[in-house]
Amino acid sequence: MIKHIRIDDRRFPLAAGAGSDAIHKDPVYSYAVTNLVDDSGLVGVGLAFTLGEGNDLVCKAASFYAQQLEGKDIEEIMSDFGRLSRALSNEQQFRWLGPHKGVVQLALASVTNACFDLWAKKRGVPLWKLLTTLTPEEVVATLDLSYLDEELTEEQAKTMLRAQQEHANGRMSIIEKGYPGYDTSIGWFNYSDDKVKENCKKAIDAGFNAVKLKVGSEDSQRDVRRAHIVREAMGHDAKIMLDANQQWTLNQALRICEMLRPMNPYWIEEPTHPDDVFAHKVLADAIAPMKLALGEHVPNRLIFKNYLQAKCAGFIQVDAVRVGGVSEFITVSLLAKKYGVPVVPHVGDMGQLHQHLVLFNHISMGHEALFLEHIPHLQKHFVHPVIVKNGVYETPQEPGSSCDLK
Amino acid sequence: MIKHIRIDDRRFPLAAGAGSDAIHKDPVYSYAVTNLVDDSGLVGVGLAFTLGEGNDLVCKAASFYAQQLEGKDIEEIMSDFGRLSRALSNEQQFRWLGPHKGVVQLALASVTNACFDLWAKKRGVPLWKLLTTLTPEEVVATLDLSYLDEELTEEQAKTMLRAQQEHANGRMSIIEKGYPGYDTSIGWFNYSDDKVKENCKKAIDAGFNAVKLKVGSEDSQRDVRRAHIVREAMGHDAKIMLDANQQWTLNQALRICEMLRPMNPYWIEEPTHPDDVFAHKVLADAIAPMKLALGEHVPNRLIFKNYLQAKCAGFIQVDAVRVGGVSEFITVSLLAKKYGVPVVPHVGDMGQLHQHLVLFNHISMGHEALFLEHIPHLQKHFVHPVIVKNGVYETPQEPGSSCDLK
Numbered sequence: 024m025i026k027h028i029r030i031d032d033r034r035f036p037l038a039a040g041a042g043s044d045a046i047h048k049d050p051v052y053s054y055a056v057t058n059l060v061d062d063s064g065l066v067g068v069g070l071a072f073t074l075g076e077g078n079d080l081v082c083k084a085a086s087f088y089a090q091q092l093e094g095k096d097i098e099e100i101m102s103d104f105g106r107l108s109r110a111l112s113n114e115q116q117f118r119w120l121g122p123h124k125g126v127v128q129l130a131l132a133s134v135t136n137a138c139f140d141l142w143a144k145k146r147g148v149p150l151w152k153l154l155t156t157l158t159p160e161e162v163v164a165t166l167d168l169s170y171l172d173e174e175l176t177e178e179q180a181k182t183m184l185r186a187q188q189e190h191a192n193g194r195m196s197i198i199e200k201g202y203p204g205y206d207t208s209i210g211w212f213n214y215s216d217d218k219v220k221e222n223c224k225k226a227i228d229a230g231f232n233a234v235k236l237k238v239g240s241e242d243s244q245r246d247v248r249r250a251h252i253v254r255e256a257m258g259h260d261a262k263i264m265l266d267a268n269q270q271w272t273l274n275q276a277l278r279i280c281e282m283l284r285p286m287n288p289y290w291i292e293e294p295t296h297p298d299d300v301f302a303h304k305v306l307a308d309a310i311a312p313m314k315l316a317l318g319e320h321v322p323n324r325l326i327f328k329n330y331l332q333a334k335c336a337g338f339i340q341v342d343a344v345r346v347g348g349v350s351e352f353i354t355v356s357l358l359a360k361k362y363g364v365p366v367v368p369h370v371g372d373m374g375q376l377h378q379h380l381v382l383f384n385h386i387s388m389g390h391e392a393l394f395l396e397h398i399p400h401l402q403k404h405f406v407h408p409v410i411v412k413n414g415v416y417e418t419p420q421e422p423g424s425s426c427d428l429k
Numbered sequence: 430m431i432k433h434i435r436i437d438d439r440r441f442p443l444a445a446g447a448g449s450d451a452i453h454k455d456p457v458y459s460y461a462v463t464n465l466v467d468d469s470g471l472v473g474v475g476l477a478f479t480l481g482e483g484n485d486l487v488c489k490a491a492s493f494y495a496q497q498l499e500g501k502d503i504e505e506i507m508s509d510f511g512r513l514s515r516a517l518s519n520e521q522q523f524r525w526l527g528p529h530k531g532v533v534q535l536a537l538a539s540v541t542n543a544c545f546d547l548w549a550k551k552r553g554v555p556l557w558k559l560l561t562t563l564t565p566e567e568v569v570a571t572l573d574l575s576y577l578d579e580e581l582t583e584e585q586a587k588t589m590l591r592a593q594q595e596h597a598n599g600r601m602s603i604i605e606k607g608y609p610g611y612d613t614s615i616g617w618f619n620y621s622d623d624k625v626k627e628n629c630k631k632a633i634d635a636g637f638n639a640v641k642l643k644v645g646s647e648d649s650q651r652d653v654r655r656a657h658i659v660r661e662a663m664g665h666d667a668k669i670m671l672d673a674n675q676q677w678t679l680n681q682a683l684r685i686c687e688m689l690r691p692m693n694p695y696w697i698e699e700p701t702h703p704d705d706v707f708a709h710k711v712l713a714d715a716i717a718p719m720k721l722a723l724g725e726h727v728p729n730r731l732i733f734k735n736y737l738q739a740k741c742a743g744f745i746q747v748d749a750v751r752v753g754g755v756s757e758f759i760t761v762s763l764l765a766k767k768y769g770v771p772v773v774p775h776v777g778d779m780g781q782l783h784q785h786l787v788l789f790n791h792i793s794m795g796h797e798a799l800f801l802e803h804i805p806h807l808q809k810h811f812v813h814p815v816i817v818k819n820g821v822y823e824t825p826q827e828p829g830s831s832c833d834l835k
Contacts, residue, residue, distance in 0.1 A: 036630040084483065119483070298529070298732050298735070
């Protein structure tokens, strides 16, 4: 039984330049942390990610949701979590503050993720193991599929998962091999050309063959120059992702993507405003076969559904510490699977939680095991930091979702 | 000069049943109020509207924005308000909490509206008069048109406003005549059939020929029955709007709108989730010539742009206490004008602020003077409550935006 709740406002200043992009020049990586203190002695820990200022607002909203869990048993909660999630996120006064977006949705993520963490800890298994051993019925019972009835009913979701069951065993080999990673930290926006070049060498030495560069400079020639620096350093076969972090208008994006085409980017990420489905559609059609990666700032399943329906997302970057938590992450992954679009999460959690979720997506849902973003900046603050060796995530074995903070 | 800032968390419980809809069963109408205390002795008052729980979060976020106005002169602020609005709403850490939606966008509304209120008070005129006497250049200087460059550049906005200048004088007659109203309070969700019937008679006696009924009942036969009750009570020529407050899934909406068609609704409002542009598009095409009214929960110009581009909004219900304030309200109105779609605001402000804005939209932008929602429940709390006589808003004459609370 959940005895009491504690919400922590944790902020971690970064080294100079780290985490910077075209829009966010000086982030302070921060977590609104929900702790569900169980009478078994276990503590379920859930994260929502922010960039510092306003993290307290998310904590306050998380507290509003979390207090409704006091006195409840986690197995009972999780046996019907979809209904609870729907009730929380539609609380009739609080809902006005979203609905299903912004501060309140981040708060829902924090609380939801704490529930999944406690659930796995209570069963004494890592979250990936818990999720991959649930029946399709048990998985779907954790999902709120409301407003999706024309695309994904409960029955359809179960059918999708059942159809994958016979292939799941064959895909378990990923547990031994580990899930591939890619390195986001070679090319933060404020890093000098020299530092980017040096970081590429380090990335290669660390076994990465896929890296990300921040673009969106005021002078787009700077973007082009740096993109070619990375291509040259990483070689012809490397996957190089370019991330504009919403810096461009549609017209700018149309122009600058053409300038970047010769460098052969694997994707262009967040070219413009995350709410603007139509702009992304126009852009995706114009720059094909170059692809867009979207989702870091997309707050819920409805907007992801729209992006998928518009057929403009080459990669879905749903982040379980931005949408309403693990539960909505799974829903979005099912929608993406239906549309045949890979899920490559943005990792506001630094990959701690997502290393579990991508294993589930691969094993139980049949998503391609493409690669998972790797950002090392907060490793020292986690009790069980991700282990990435030779560019590959080692499968976590500790019970829970690896989100305990020191 | 703005000497200091005060943010008030004001909540006003309603009489039983008032304000209820299919989703929000028991709202507490609330305002996050920004007070900009000027050294002239004037106080600029700006509102954001919520339904109670979480109003404190909006206050806290408003305080973050408002503190950046201390020591500044309101005329200086307003001469370049678009740039300020853009800077505030993109503050690089706080932005993560949206961007441009949810709690932080409501907070921006509160602060922005206080600026416009103080501006008008400082000039000693009602806001409608201030706005209608600004030059196109001065109006556009208050707007943040970022991410709109493929639809509405600053030059295009100025051109649109200039083209209307020669017609503006002819439209000033609305000041004498007053702006028509419609009555939302006849048919709250929790009201009995008898009370709805009785309220219709009262509405007719009060001079209204346009009313709104809340639908979205679990038993859709209840909706149909009540819609026909209103039609019978109001007569053949009355405009009757049906408001589902997001209660339906797409499939439900498709089915129930057909059931409601024989009653000839003037519009169907918020049929489903406000983020789901594609669902609205499918629905709008299916139920034409019935029309959809959208926008009560749409937080910013980008999503409105998408709704307009999708051509699924028959009426745009942008609310200046939901989007980023008066400034973004004007931007959305310009976009709607470009697409030839009427603007009929949702009035979280109870019409206090919007009575000014619809006059500006009509006189200076050439929008049709259709009607403005009227909700009387908070009248006693305002210093200068709206005056609606014979179904028509009397033009306010007090300086400012009529948002001072007792």
